[in-house]
Amino acid sequence: MLKKHNILVVEDELELAKSTLSFLSENGFLPFHAKDLKSARKLLKQENFTAVLLDLGLPDGDGMSLVKEIKNAKKEIGLIIVSAKDALEKKVEGLELGADDYLTKPFFFPELNARLKSVIRRLNLEVNQEIVLNEITLFPEEMRTLIYGKELELTAKEFGLLLYFVSNQNRVISKTTLGEFMSSNYADYGFTDDVVYTHIKNLKRKLSSSGADDYIKNVYGVGYKFTVA
Amino acid sequence: MKLLTKTSLNFISASVLFFLVGSMAMYFSVRNIIAEDLQNRLLQQKNEFIFTAQQKKVTDLTSELVFVQEIKKEQLNSFSDTVFIINDQYILYRKLQFTYLQDKQQYKVSILQSQSQSDLLIVKIVIMNVGFAVLFFLIVFFVNRKSIKNALKVFYSTIRKLEDFEVSKAEELSLDTAEVDEVKKLNAVFEKMSEQIRQDFEAQKEYTENVAHELQTPLAIISSKADELMQADNLTKKQMEQLALLMETTNRLSKINQALIFLTKIDNRFYREGATFSLNDLIKEKLTLFEEVIKEKNIQLEVDLSDITHIYMDKYLAETMVINLLKNAIVHNEQGGLLHIKLANQSLIITNSGKALTFVESNIFKRFIRSDHNKKSLGIGLSIVKRICELYNFTVNYQFKEKHIFTIYF
Numbered sequence A: 001m002l003k004k005h006n007i008l009v010v011e012d013e014l015e016l017a018k019s020t021l022s023f024l025s026e027n028g029f030l031p032f033h034a035k036d037l038k039s040a041r042k043l044l045k046q047e048n049f050t051a052v053l054l055d056l057g058l059p060d061g062d063g064m065s066l067v068k069e070i071k072n073a074k075k076e077i078g079l080i081i082v083s084a085k086d087a088l089e090k091k092v093e094g095l096e097l098g099a100d101d102y103l104t105k106p107f108f109f110p111e112l113n114a115r116l117k118s119v120i121r122r123l124n125l126e127v128n129q130e131i132v133l134n135e136i137t138l139f140p141e142e143m144r145t146l147i148y149g150k151e152l153e154l155t156a157k158e159f160g161l162l163l164y165f166v167s168n169q170n171r172v173i174s175k176t177t178l179g180e181f182m183s184s185n186y187a188d189y190g191f192t193d194d195v196v197y198t199h200i201k202n203l204k205r206k207l208s209s210s211g212a213d214d215y216i217k218n219v220y221g222v223g224y225k226f227t228v229a
Numbered sequence B: 001m002k003l004l005t006k007t008s009l010n011f012i013s014a015s016v017l018f019f020l021v022g023s024m025a026m027y028f029s030v031r032n033i034i035a036e037d038l039q040n041r042l043l044q045q046k047n048e049f050i051f052t053a054q055q056k057k058v059t060d061l062t063s064e065l066v067f068v069q070e071i072k073k074e075q076l077n078s079f080s081d082t083v084f085i086i087n088d089q090y091i092l093y094r095k096l097q098f099t100y101l102q103d104k105q106q107y108k109v110s111i112l113q114s115q116s117q118s119d120l121l122i123v124k125i126v127i128m129n130v131g132f133a134v135l136f137f138l139i140v141f142f143v144n145r146k147s148i149k150n151a152l153k154v155f156y157s158t159i160r161k162l163e164d165f166e167v168s169k170a171e172e173l174s175l176d177t178a179e180v181d182e183v184k185k186l187n188a189v190f191e192k193m194s195e196q197i198r199q200d201f202e203a204q205k206e207y208t209e210n211v212a213h214e215l216q217t218p219l220a221i222i223s224s225k226a227d228e229l230m231q232a233d234n235l236t237k238k239q240m241e242q243l244a245l246l247m248e249t250t251n252r253l254s255k256i257n258q259a260l261i262f263l264t265k266i267d268n269r270f271y272r273e274g275a276t277f278s279l280n281d282l283i284k285e286k287l288t289l290f291e292e293v294i295k296e297k298n299i300q301l302e303v304d305l306s307d308i309t310h311i312y313m314d315k316y317l318a319e320t321m322v323i324n325l326l327k328n329a330i331v332h333n334e335q336g337g338l339l340h341i342k343l344a345n346q347s348l349i350i351t352n353s354g355k356a357l358t359f360v361e362s363n364i365f366k367r368f369i370r371s372d373h374n375k376k377s378l379g380i381g382l383s384i385v386k387r388i389c390e391l392y393n394f395t396v397n398y399q400f401k402e403k404h405i406f407t408i409y410f
Helices: A014-026 A037-046 A064-073 A088-097 A109-123 A156-167 A175-185 A193-209 B003-053 B116-164 B181-230 B237-267 B279-296 B315-331 B381-391
Strands: A005-010 A029-034 A051-055 A078-083 A101-104 A131-133 A136-139 A144-147 A172-174 A216-219 A223-226 B066-071 B078-086 B089-102 B105-114 B275-278 B300-304 B310-313 B338-344 B347-352 B395-401 B403-409
Touching: A005 A014, A005 A037, A014 A029, A014 A109, A014 B181, A029 A037, A037 A051, A037 A064, A051 A064, A051 A109, A064 A078, A064 A088, A078 A088, A078 A109, A088 A101, A101 A109, A109 A156, A109 A175, A109 B181, A131 A156, A136 A156, A156 A175, A156 A193, A156 A223, A172 A175, A172 B181, A172 B237, A175 A193, A175 A223, A175 B237, A193 A216, A193 B279, B003 B089, B003 B105, B003 B116, B089 B116, B116 B181, B181 B237, B237 B381, B275 B279, B275 B315, B279 B300, B279 B315, B279 B338, B310 B315, B315 B338, B315 B347, B315 B381, B315 B403, B381 B395
Parallel strands: A005 A029, A005 A051, A051 A078, A078 A101, B300 B338
Antiparallel strands: A131 A136, A136 A144, A172 A223, A216 A223, B066 B105, B078 B089, B089 B105, B275 B310, B338 B347, B347 B403, B395 B403
């Protein structure tokens, strides 16, 4: 990692904020916490943030009012709304005001991680768009995969899974989390543990047949871990 | 029985009884009066007879209706009825007998008065009276009926409106203005009551939605803590399994909660926007989401969407309805099973193979009802389908004829 990204977490629920902050720092980010709109505004002036995770229901107002302010101040700040309100109109309103993504509570950390990284990638065009991990090179925009420089054909779901794993290296990801990821990102409504298992099995098979290391490890049958030494 | 029928019946039966007793009483009293009158006339005739007899001989005073007869002994005054036969006709007479003394000779004098005239009179009077009474009764009956009907018009409209009243629908209960105080009061009470019910209903739904929303944050905390714990290096298999179960259960809880929020939103008329679109295209589009699962389960798919069907619905609700139906037909299908989708005659028929239900067929659209074959299912998808159909007055039903058949009539 070259430079640590500053991330502002605007969240009034202290325990959730604590977990989020420790998760973010484990994943190479530099997180800051604001418990309300006021302190968020203050921090936004002091620091240079790469992205903001914004809760909507704050003690001193609706987080929605901050969306425009942030985007007006600096367009490149990644803005992800994190809210218990799944209401479609909130989502649409938030995205229309300029938010980059919308995450519904409760969310899974790997999901947050993947989305955060994706938003940062999209907004920082000067940064190299490809993700390199030893012999694996991923081009998220084009959904291309290279292994030792050789093209590997993956389905959209397999590519999504691989990107998800690469974004969440060395973490145990439960089947539930993977299932949720598949169903929300790939509208895989028929998901069951079996379907997740099938996708992962296919991905592993393709990776190993193209000569890549076996990164995806099964953890006691309840989850998977993308292990990078 | 209608209020009007009930009052009318009461009125009629009371009147019939009254007329029966009344006309009989009248007949007898009129008869009595007339008989008394006859008697008085006979007595007056007797006085006239005595007065005339002071100048004339008694025997000369006989006439058609006055008979004089010599008798030995004095007799008492007496009234009696007697019948004469004149020209083969029986004629009833009232007779007064008394004794008159003239020149030391006792005479029995009988004076007669025909009763036939008075009988006719009685009948005429009674008929006339009863006739007037019946006429009067009819007028009262119809006037009363009409006025009650008029007075109850608002009352009946109130009943109709109450029948149509649905607390979940947008229209407020607005009742007609009544002239009758009681109905006016009744309407006022109903309007107040419906308003109260509506407010309570809204409050309760708002509460449900708020509670459901509030639950999401604690669930997020549980889920994030479980995820954090899972990353520890020294976990045993058992601990890891328990943590995974914790996450899965939390996720399940959150899904139920979200479904609950969604159902409440439908109830809260959140989805009001509508558009007309082709159901065929929507089904085709949504089917692509399941392509891989269908392939993996080796399901034989037959789609007959030749009959173009346009429906008017909120797009999001239509999508949810179609996705839930398809998901149900695929998840509960068996390896190498069949899925048949047909759109014809304003109806959508989805047929799929799969094990028979382990619960009563009629419960299939109820919330949290699921087959033992699929414990992981939330048992809420079909109840959402049902609720959406209800919102648009579509009929949805289920049959099992070796295969599961779902039909929606638009």
